[in-house]
Amino acid sequence: MQTSSNKPTFKALIPFLIFIFTFLSVGIIQEDFYALPAPIAVISGIAVAFVLFKQSIHTKIKVLLDGCGDHKILTMCLIYLLAGAFAEVTKATGSVDAIVNFGLELISSQYLYFSVFVISAFLSVSTGTSVGSIVALSPIVMGFAETEGLSLSILCGALLGGAMFGDNLSVISDTTIAATQSLQVKMSDKFKANIKIALPAALVTIGILIYKAFTLDTITSDRINHSYSLIKIFPYILVLTLSIKGINVFSTLFLGIISAGVLGVIYKDFTVLEFTQTSFVGFQNMTEIFLLSLLTGGLAALVTYNGGIEYILIKIKGFIKNKKSAQFGISALVSTVNLAIANNTVSIIISGPIAKSINDQYNLENKQTASLLDIFACIIQGVLPYGAQVLMILSFAKGDITYFELVTNTWYILLLLISSLIYIVFNNTGKARGF
Numbered sequence: 001m002q003t004s005s006n007k008p009t010f011k012a013l014i015p016f017l018i019f020i021f022t023f024l025s026v027g028i029i030q031e032d033f034y035a036l037p038a039p040i041a042v043i044s045g046i047a048v049a050f051v052l053f054k055q056s057i058h059t060k061i062k063v064l065l066d067g068c069g070d071h072k073i074l075t076m077c078l079i080y081l082l083a084g085a086f087a088e089v090t091k092a093t094g095s096v097d098a099i100v101n102f103g104l105e106l107i108s109s110q111y112l113y114f115s116v117f118v119i120s121a122f123l124s125v126s127t128g129t130s131v132g133s134i135v136a137l138s139p140i141v142m143g144f145a146e147t148e149g150l151s152l153s154i155l156c157g158a159l160l161g162g163a164m165f166g167d168n169l170s171v172i173s174d175t176t177i178a179a180t181q182s183l184q185v186k187m188s189d190k191f192k193a194n195i196k197i198a199l200p201a202a203l204v205t206i207g208i209l210i211y212k213a214f215t216l217d218t219i220t221s222d223r224i225n226h227s228y229s230l231i232k233i234f235p236y237i238l239v240l241t242l243s244i245k246g247i248n249v250f251s252t253l254f255l256g257i258i259s260a261g262v263l264g265v266i267y268k269d270f271t272v273l274e275f276t277q278t279s280f281v282g283f284q285n286m287t288e289i290f291l292l293s294l295l296t297g298g299l300a301a302l303v304t305y306n307g308g309i310e311y312i313l314i315k316i317k318g319f320i321k322n323k324k325s326a327q328f329g330i331s332a333l334v335s336t337v338n339l340a341i342a343n344n345t346v347s348i349i350i351s352g353p354i355a356k357s358i359n360d361q362y363n364l365e366n367k368q369t370a371s372l373l374d375i376f377a378c379i380i381q382g383v384l385p386y387g388a389q390v391l392m393i394l395s396f397a398k399g400d401i402t403y404f405e406l407v408t409n410t411w412y413i414l415l416l417l418i419s420s421l422i423y424i425v426f427n428n429t430g431k432a433r434g435f
Helices: 010-030 038-052 057-068 071-092 095-106 109-127 130-145 152-169 174-183 187-214 230-244 249-266 272-285 287-305 308-317 323-341 344-361 366-383 388-397 403-408 411-426
Strands: none
Touching: 010 038, 010 287, 010 308, 010 344, 038 057, 038 287, 057 287, 071 109, 071 174, 071 230, 071 249, 071 272, 071 287, 095 109, 095 230, 109 130, 109 152, 109 187, 109 230, 130 152, 130 388, 152 174, 152 187, 152 366, 152 388, 152 403, 152 411, 174 187, 174 344, 174 366, 187 366, 187 411, 230 249, 249 272, 272 287, 287 308, 287 344, 308 344, 323 344, 323 366, 323 411, 344 366, 366 388, 366 411, 388 403
16 A cells, blocks of 8 residues: 655644545435445545645546555455355355254253354354344344243344344454455454454343343243254354364355255255356455445555645553553554444444554554454444444334343443453453464
């Protein structure tokens, strides 16, 4: 990516601010933060950059294309495509239903609060999407709420917490891909650093949910038989195992897609030709995030070239005195951006270059910085009243619970924040190698 050829200046940040303002204002007016496609909002910032900056059109186009073609951006985009294909093929084979039904059959109905958190977490880890997990499980959770003595707010809090836990740790999540590519760190390393922070919060959450189950006046003992095929879960287990072992992400996702495709053909869920068509549908599903990453890379290059990123670094570094304050600065940065645009993936993409500069300047561990980027974007996204996850659950609840009831029963998010702050304060940081 192009380096700055100009003095640090706030003026260079205006295109970025236009992008954020456009995305945010349309979302507020429409009461839907996905009404305006994010790539279009980025284009508005790029257009302002071309008008505002003084270089020749040829130079600006070259900087833009160099940014779009940066190897980290292209790597991220290709991973998105493979992740989309994997998600779509496994959905077509019935693997998502198999995961849900297996979890429901395995865990006693006495622990429905606990089971909703665990199933939501596992589904989100496996599919890489918190919103998808919420959409898949919300109808089931609303049905659970009709069981005598069960609290809808606790069930929904468990659903939201589990979905965010899984999305934060998933190796095929947009946020994980963005964070690891921004910091140039292996997914397996980020996962290991991430789980040290997230797992304690999850375990305490599970303990609270189990306690809540025992405090119920009445617990329904009726069991529903759920049909599933364990073999259908294999592609998810394969991808998760290979990722944790540090196998190259391209190889991991490719093998996951092939294994799911073979199962689909064997079980006659689709033909070989339909498998290729389904994979392409998965590619298409990632078009928005693909274009967003590509165009944001170009916009970031223009802003960097004109001194914008360096200006932010100078201002942030004024508040940073040591490694710990550097980590707090990075966490505050991605949190603030996410508050503004209500999209954790976009927040990480925007904050990534700045976080990488601070990381290198203060000799932090790449995997820890990537983990903090993902975690704090997750924390903010999980409590935003205008975030997709919260809005989705409240929509399914149809007014039976309020926003306040939902977030006050999503203990995982609060515990994750506490765990993260403790980790920053007491952890000794040091430099780690990336790829």
